[in-house]
Amino acid sequence: MPDSFGGFQMPKVLSFACALLCALSAPCAALAAAGHPTLPGAELSAVWVVPFACMLLSIAIMPLLLPSLWHHHFGKIAIFWALAFLVPCMIVYGFSVTLYELLHTILLEYIPFLILLFSLFTVAGGVRLKGTLVGTPAVNAAILAVGTVLASWMGTTGAAMLLIRPLLRANAHRKYRVHSVIFFIFLVANIGGSLTPLGDPPLFLGFLKGVSFFWTTTHMFLKTALLSLVLLGIFFLLDTMLYRKEGCPVPPQPEGPQEKLGLDGKINLLLLAGIVGAVLMSGLVQMGELVNIYGVGVEGQNMLRDVLLLAIAWLSLRLTTQECRELNGFSWAPIEEVAKLFAGIFVSMIPAIQILRAGTEGALAPLIRLVSHEGEPVNYMYFWLTGMLSSFLDNAPTYLVFFNTAGGDPAHLMSHASTLVAISAGAVFMGANTYIGNAPNFMVRSIAEEQGVPMPSFFGYMAWSFGILVPLFAVMTFLFFV
16 A cells, blocks of 8 residues: 555554554464463552553643643653553563563554544545535534434444534634534544444444344433433533624635535545445454464454455545545544554553453452442442443443453343443443543544644543533433432
8 A cells, every 4th residue: 555645645653554464464474372371460450550540641631731742752652651561561471471462452452443543534534514514503513413323323433533524614713612522522422322333342342242233222222312412402502602602703704606515525425334334244254363473363354344444545545636635624643643642542551451351350359349239230330330441441341341240141131121221321421531431532632623623631621521421420320220
């Protein structure tokens, strides 16, 4: 794959991912190995989570205290905190365990995550809404509502990447824009993805475990609809108040003939459907292990999915004009920022995930024991523990931990719906609590900042989410999980 398409330079980090993927495809790269010891989550103390905590604190604090240093060196800082885990791990548990854990995270989690995000970012960035949408409260609420509906069928990342730029352009003339992006993250990048396995990775993992495709649609609909309508109502009232405070501004009229409302780059809508199809295929088709790198098996359907996703991104870049992307404000900066930061997050997070997977034998045992009482599930604790841990850790493995803690039998869990609903709702809804709670959150923030929206800091965003979402989650707890 060439390094540039249509005048847009391909990010170096994606060039590296492509090269690594090609290397994995080569037969000579297959090293038969099995039985590699893994990091013993039951033995790990909370000290092992310090690099991950420092990684989060760096994201939260350094942009405020040392903005110049952070802006120029955030990639190096992310690598430093990754090494802050890897080096002690190598000293204590040896080279074999460290290499296995690193390869497992990079090959099976980080690279697929990055490729999916890259393809969605590239394809959605080629769809431009022509004409002028004026960011009135009604128009903004409509964009959020449409995105909320789309999120369950094209994924939260796909819906977010498709609609964030039209929302930003519609509000470019507004003084108060931050709240629109924050509610966009709440609804489109998280809560809207709760109705099908296509919406969010935790639900897709549940589908792979045997949960029926439309089970979440029927059992989550009332909760999702109620929460979405309340949030849309709060947003509309807040946006109306701020809109009037601004004096109901009207955007300046462009010179010359005005574009009619329409879509440019419509081929990308078909390519978005192709991305959804490729992801769904990887869950339905079993091709078995294709290569094995130091005990880390890469399955054929997952490698095929990643190749298809890169091919779809390539087609998008070839079939979309450079003018369309430039008018859409497209650049590689947001995906490069996410790629660098999440490399540090994924690696430094390894011990936290292993402790969580250790369940009642790990350092989080007191928390894990809270989800049951005398052999009966405590559904409100399933909701809150799954949710709060998903706010800071990867919500997909967190969902699986509590899915297995609840018994792991999909037929039983589907028949005892309240527990599985609590786990599903916690994993999806509370991904909105922080910037790192779900993949598109940080991407939306990066795109908004690139286009001049002064987004709040890590803790500033949490002030919004804990002030608005947590009280609503408390109400939902009493309505549905007690």
